[in-house]
Amino acid sequence: MGLSSFFKNLFGSAKESATDLANHAESTFEQAKEAANPYIEKAETFAEETIAKAKEASEPIIDSAVEYADQAKDIVSEYVEKATDSISDVIDSVKEKASDLTSDTKKNTSETVVDASETAATIEEKVEDEIIDGTTDKE
Template sequence: MGLTTFFKSLFGSTKESVTEPANNTETTLEHATETAETYIEKAETFAEEAIDKVIEVSEPIIEKVKETASEYAEKATEAINDVIESIKEATAETTDETKKLVYETVVDTSEPAIEEADKE
């Protein structure tokens, strides 16, 4: 019986010594979770305020960039339209010259050639 008592007292005290740190760990974990939640809420609030400030500061800059881009877009559109008109004009002139050249070099085969007419 002495051996049974020895093991019971040995394992019984081990159980008690393991249970107490486990309870302490659980309490510490709960406390850490509560503390972390507080800091997380503070960090979320800080992040939201920082984002709002960035938006507030950047809005005038974004508006200026939009205005500048719009001005340059208008100028670029005008320049491109000028280039297109120049190309159309140059193409029209070339087309007219080509038509004249084609009309001048076409031979009418329905009439006899000048050489043949002279032979008769």
Template sequence: MGLGSFFKNLFGSASNKVESGVESVKNVANESAGKSDEFLSGLGNKLSDAYDAAKDSASEAISKASDMADDAVETIKEKTAPMIDKAEEMIDAASEKASEVFEDAKEKVEDVVEDVKEKATETYQAAKEKVEDFTNDKNEENAQ
């Protein structure tokens, strides 16, 4: 029993120690995996919370910017309305004045055209009478 027992005890105890070491490594690995899962889960939650907070802040900022833009548009409308009204009044007055000037010019042109027609008719009649008188005078001279 001596030497066989010795080797059996030696290798048996080494085998037990290896199995015990493997078991310890498994336990440490399982604990590490569990802690990693907890850490990653916590990190995921924190990232999700940060994303939600950033999204909410951005939505609020966009809403405020939209409200400010609407207010600015209203302010511009209010401040420019009197200027637009004044411009419309000036345009209406200018249009009315232009119509009056056009009507005056039209009447004057019509008067000038009428005068020219009258003078042309008078000149034509006077020329016609002179030609007739001249023709009559020549006919009388030739008849004598």
């Protein structure tokens, strides 16, 4: 029986030691939490102050950025109008040149058709004259 009482004492004392250690750890954690609380509050205050300072410092920069964006928008819109006018002028010029080319082509085509008709009429008259005269190249 000596061996069983040895194990009971060994495991019983280990159980008590674990319970004591857990209680000690809990009280140490509570102490650490209480000690850290002022530092946590200081960190929160510091973060809030830093965010407020950043907002305050960024306001003029944001205002300037908005002002520059408005100026850029005005300048760009002015150039858009100029570009639109230039593009319209180019389109009108292209239309005019295309129209001129088309009318020149129509004129040249008409002249060619008239010339061809006149040539055909002349040939037809010569053939008729030869038939009427009764002359041919063979004779």
